[in-house]
Amino acid sequence: MHNICKTLIIMFLLIIAFAGSSSAANITKIDNLINNMEQFDGKVVNIEGEAIGEAMNRGRYSWINVNDGTNAIGIWLESSDAAKITSFGDYKHIGDTVRISGVFSKNSLKHSGEVEIACSSLTIVQKGHFEKEQLTHIKIFSATLLFCLALMFSYIYARAIQKNKSNN
Amino acid sequence: MVIPLLTALILREWNPLLDFLISISISVTTGILLIFCGWETHENKTKVEGKHGFIIAAISWLVLMFLCSIPYVLSGHVQSVLDACFDVMSGFTTTGLVLTQDLDHLSVSLNMWRHLLTFVGGQGVVVLALSFMLKNLGGAYKLYVGEAKDVELVPNVLGTARIIWKISIVYMIIGTTALWLCGIYIGLSPLSAFFHGLFIFESAWSTGGFAPNAQNIMYYHSFSYEIITIILMMLGSLNFGLHYAIWQGNKKELIKNIETQSFFITSFIACAFAVVRLSQLGIYTDAVSIFRRVVYNVLSAHTTTGFSNIYSQQFISDWGDFGILIIIIAMLIGGSACSTAGGFKGLRVGIVFKGLIADIKKLLSSERSIKIYKYHHIKDFILTDNLVKTSALIIICYVLLFAINTALGAFLGYPLASAAFEAASVTGNVGLSIGITSTSMPTILKVQYIIAMYLGRLEFMAVFALFGYIIGGIKTLCTTSVKHSS
Known part of the structure; x- marks a missing residue:
């Protein structure tokens, strides 16, 4: 019984460790996308970063911009998905950290040459918040x-x- | 600094409020100390000569660079004082290159400050001082000319300075309203659309190139927004004399003026070559894409604005050497003289070209025939050899500065095409970047770029006069000390 428990715990830990590393490995830095556009063009990519500015509603779809610290990129997504983001980064706010999965285009035909990700799924990884100013x-x-x-x-x-x- | 201070107060941005209060206090104190230093001039005991005009303009820009960098340093968004000075000089000279970090989290008041700097720099710092502050100062015209402005809209130079500001303010109201409405249409909230509209107008009209977000014009994902900025940056790159002539009802001036002719011809050629080349490369396949990604960036380069709706890396990966060459040439030519634009200006290109044609015609015609050649710029002028020589001299100075900047970039290890691109951008006060301008670039290159932006904006003469004055002062000092020691 003791051995079974040990094996189960080890297996559980291994699963968590591998799951973590595999999801982290799938995340592509935006700068990497921009520097290797040919390689990623038309492929499904995953990025993770802060939603900045605000969502720009264009009817059924919206534009948001995501910055991961290396660069920023425009995301074309359904307005219902954009509405899930409650905080966008600006001077007074830290935006929601979002994980975006979608098709990367170096020259979007739909949007006359935009470099963009057409979002297929959006996950809020971490909620943003209001940042209180510290006066010294x-x-x-x-x-x-x-x-x-x-x-x-x-x-x-x-x-x-x-x-x-x-x-x- | 009062405007950003009030912005900070209204939007309750307390840290920037204190930053601007500190900056205003230091600026006022420094200003009063400088007034006391030049008390004799204030009392009109000293006559302001031409050389003084150049030197005052040159020193004003340097002093202002340091004072205006204080809010940047206090904000914590720059890594060093040098980076802050770089951004201020970039703003004042309407270049638009940025070393400020984390633009997406910048306060609205600091953004107001950045864009105000570029707006004021476009019309001219000295022009602003002449318009609002100095009323009875002798030698005002010399100060005005010292800042590379030479158009006389009315016989009185103070009146001319005020007209320049009136023109800019009227366009500001129209341009900001257009961008504000467009901003709401594309999905920005009304308040945010207003600030974006104001900032982008200030940048476009001043041919500056700053934007409130790191993605520059890409942030908006909007063709209509881009169209408005194209109109504004082209208007900004036209001579204030031309604006005034059209306002006075002289609409034919737009077609007859040598500068607009030169600008539209070179713009058309540059756009045509870039479009053909990029179409051959198969980068953009449809007409709208070509217009938005190619024509937009060529016009942005030619008007020396520096707005971009593509990533800097795309110039290297997509445009190829020929595309980069077209952009470099467009950046160096620039906009109109006495406008907010940089570069060696369409007027000079037109004069040198006409001078060349005139020389060829003289060679082919009989030695006995004497023909006078003219060009039209607000009114008819005779094309003299001296005028052609002066224009050619300034163009040579620009090309030399461009060569020095390119050589330094290449020496520091950057690829030649990239070094030349960035060199043309700083020399022509454009602001497009191929990726060299960053906080990690060597300090010597930052300093060189600051000097290049400064030289390019003041069109050399004011800075040369300042160097001459300093060298003359050192010579006198040495001679006096040698005499004393002997």
């Missing part, structure tokens, strides 16, 4: 100090102008 005390202190200094110089300048006018 040094920055607040420096801004106040320098602003006071600028006011002081402006006052001296105004006095000099006034003095100059009264002399003339």
Whole structure:
């Protein structure tokens, strides 16, 4: 019984390890796609990255842009899929991390030469969130100090102008 | 900096708000200190001569480069002060090359700052100062000319500077509205469409090439958006004198002007060659694709805007050597003189070409016959040898700078075609990149590109005057110290 349990645990761990590595190996970096367009043209690829900006709805389908840190690419997907993304990356937000599977085109005939991925499946890997700004005390202190200094110089300048006018 | 500061306040971007407050404070303090340094000029005790105009324009751009880089440095989106200076110079000179990192997470206020820089740079920093600040300064014309602007729309140079800004503001309202509506149509939210519209207008009109997202024009995936930007960048590359003439009802000027003739001929030839070559290569198969991917990028290069709707790698993988050559030539020729565009300008190309034709005609005609050759640019001008020589000299300076930049790029290990492409882009203040411009490129190349953008924008003379002034000062200093020691 003890041996069976051991074997099952090892098998379970092996399955998890291989499943993880095989899915990671399938992910292609966007820069790799761009640098090897001929190789990937017309093939199904998987990318993973942050949804940025916003979804641009074009009726039944939408455009989104995904950036994986190496580069960004346009994704053509069904609007219902685009609606699954709740957070897009910008100054105040970290966008949802999405995994996109679809056909890569280096010169899409449908979209007059776009480099794109026509999405067949979208998975939200990690939810994005609102990013709260961190203000440091040094920055607040420096801004106040320098602003006071600028006011002081402006006052001296105004006095000099006034003095100059009264002399003339 | 007040506009981005207010943007930060309205959009509650607190870190950028403090960044701009710090930057404004440092700029005001520095400005007042500089005013005190030049107090005699302020009181009109010193007469501003032509050389001073050139030197003031050249120094203004350098001082502003450092001051304007402060918000970039404080934002944390640049890796070094040099990178920040590079981006500011790229903005001011309407080049559009970018070293700022993670553009997709940039605050709206910093984006406002980037695009304002390129908008102001397009019309001219000195022109802005003349329009709004200096009212009674002697030698204003010298300052104006120092910034490579020489068109006189009205007899008064301050009036000319104001007209330049009026033209730009009217186009800004029309252009931003068009892009805003188009943005909503293509699926952007109204507020976002407004900011995208404003930023893209500022870049297109100033032939700058900055965009709020890393993908540049590719971000929008829209033909209509691209069409509007084509119209705006072509308008931006035309001479302010031409805009003013058309506004005054002189519509024939558009056809008669040597510069528009030169621009449309060279644009047509460049587009035709690129289209034929890329069609032969079988890269793009349908007419719309060819227009969007080939004509768009050639026009972007020719107007020295630098917007792109293809990846930089595609220039290498798809366009081939001939395609790259076409883009290089288009980038070097550039737009019109006294416009927001860079390059050695259509006017000079037209003058040199006409001068060449005139010389051939002179050779073939009788020695006794004297014929006067003219060209039309707002009004008729006589084509003198001196004018042809001056135009040719500036073109030679551009070509030399391009050669130096190419040689340096090749020396640092980049392929010759790539080095030449990037060199033409910085020399002509274009902003298209083949992939060399990045944070990892050698420091010496960054510095050289900053110098090239600066030289190209001020059309050499102002910078040469500054170098002459510095060398003259050092000579005097040496002579004085030698005299004292003996």
